[in-house]
Amino acid sequence: MARFYSNENFPFPVVEELRKLGHLVLTIQETGSAGGAVPDEQMLETASRDGRTVLTLNRKHFVRLHAARPDHAGIVVCTLDCDFSRQAARIHAEIQRRATLRGQLIRVNRPAN
DSSP, X not given: OOEEEEOTTSOHHHHHHHXXXXXXXXXXXXXXXXXXXXXXXXXHHHHHHTTOEEEESOHHHHHHHHHHOOOSSOEEEEOOOSOHHHHHHHHHHHHHTOSOOTTOEEXXXXXXX
């Protein structure tokens, strides 16, 4: 299973669902850094140092970071889906298809319907 680090904007109910699927998810709130305006670059560095893939809804910034710094432990960028268990299932399915998350930018978008 994957090791994730979710940023402040990532829905906690999705974190809970991913944990039920066996993933190890650490939230920025659990680190005590929430509300501290941690720059995205620093968050990516912290996650990578700990071997964790970033989970975020902040697609624009993290797509740019991936292009600038492709040596990271992985980034999963998502669109918001209020069906949290469905979103967690899509994330789970996407990462299961990959041999490694290292250096990967994975896009998980809400379906049109």
